[in-house]
Amino acid sequence: MGYLPNATARALKTKRSQNIGVLFVDTTHSGLKHEYFSSILDSLKVEAERLGYDLTFISKNIGKFSMSYYEHTRYRNCDGVVIASVDFRDPDIISLVQSEIPTVTLDYVFEGHSAILSDNTVGMTAILDYVYAKGHRDIALIHGEDTEVTRKRVESFYASCARLGLTVRPECVKAALYHAPASSAAATRELLALDRRPTCVLFPDDYSYTGGMNEIESRGLAIPEDISVVGYDGISLSRLLRPRLVTFKQDAERMGREAASQLIAEIEGPEHVPARLSIPGVLLTGESVAEV
């Protein structure tokens, strides 16, 4: 009969807000535009709402006042925080994680805290097995900036090459930035200028690949006839490019869902033990890798 509960008053009393903080920092100002992250956010939202929680974005600055993430989380009384797409070495992030507030990180592990991980080791292994089976023996890698994800993929790249008996030429491993086509374009330019061109190039992600794609095509080279390429992420773009891009699809939808349920389990049952979930992906084939 017209009565409306008031979450504010309830939260003040119970110390529980039924509200989850979300940390999506647009490092490169592409946080939410990256389909991998927007998919995670989407499923995170759906699952959190299903379990009775709302989502609030947590930022460093609220107006003129600058707060730490921890302070902002406390300020908003969030019961827990999902941390994704940030610099995990930021002391501010570290102190949030080490506080009393339950946290779940995506694609990064803090010892003793829950983490949802895309299996980058398996992903890179699957890619190398695929291109090896296609006959490639001289494979270049363009990797993203130095993060835990990158380290996993690079390690797996070297390990797989060793297992397959491939020698990796140092000049064929280039550093670039994630989700930045121009950066991968520059790395591609260097690879194409080598005396002996690799037969296949692995890109940091599907979107970055488009920078390399333009670079290759503008030189009059054909994909995959002249050079083979592989992406990472498996976003819808990879299905729409021609030739269709071989890539490793990360199950972003499941990652968001698991992050929500894991965090809420921790909020509601403090005895709940932190878990480390590795979410499997799947190799998507296409026409971007030639048989050699």
Add this chain to the structure above:
Amino acid sequence: MGYLPNATARALKTKRSQNIGVLFVDTTHSGLKHEYFSSILDSLKVEAERLGYDLTFISKNIGKFSMSYYEHTRYRNCDGVVIASVDFRDPDIISLVQSEIPTVTLDYVFEGHSAILSDNTVGMTAILDYVYAKGHRDIALIHGEDTEVTRKRVESFYASCARLGLTVRPECVKAALYHAPASSAAATRELLALDRRPTCVLFPDDYSYTGGMNEIESRGLAIPEDISVVGYDGISLSRLLRPRLVTFKQDAERMGREAASQLIAEIEGPEHVPARLSIPGVLLTGESVAEV
């Protein structure tokens, strides 16, 4: 010295939460994955935070309890709500807008309330002028589901054709769904089956176009040699497809920013008069429209 303000207690006292509700309902479960909307959300977030407000998602159900949008907004004590990507004829939306809570809608006008509008009339006009200049006289339109945006575009399509002296064949205007490649694929199939094939097809949006693209290519037809195509939105995908898609870019970044500043102006100054902002876009050219 370790003192932390508590937004909950402050909100309880002041009736102001410095928190803005966001309504992004995944009608087709693609809400946040649509680059147009994720761009809006991104810039909305940045601007709101700059002005000292946080963002909380508002949904219909919070756990087992089902609430109206209005109830949910009150429950969370939101100072205002940004409404995007929803069914604006939903009575629940209408009662939220008609309540005492300040609202700003995107791409829809409620009389007496603020709205941020992408200029669909100008967009469609620009497209028709462009394809007319390229020599096309037999143009087909695949439009999205019945919304205000669609109505604007369809009206502008007919008006532009009339102005240019083009006759529109009824069988060349097809209904499909936004952001649903399969739906546009079906419409494309019907158009291709016509005795007299139109020389140019306008799609509901860039992403939907990919459904039509596959349909056209699978018939062995070439774009734009056999048939010309135009998208809408100007998302990054449109710059990456080959041939590059002619499309009308909506300034999503500015729309999000204006929505935030407009809503906050209204929250902070109740005397603030509701505004109707039309945000201009720009035609992006490509190679998807042939000279005929």
Add this chain to the structure above:
DNA sequence: TTGTATGCGTTATCAT
């Protein structure tokens, strides 16, 4: 079972 006081952390008001 049903009802009534107390306090959560703020801000605003009032008296000093």
Add this chain to the structure above:
DNA sequence: ATGATAACGCATACAA
């Protein structure tokens, strides 16, 4: 100016 106090709306603990 400075400091004490009531009230915001709810949940909880306790009394009836």
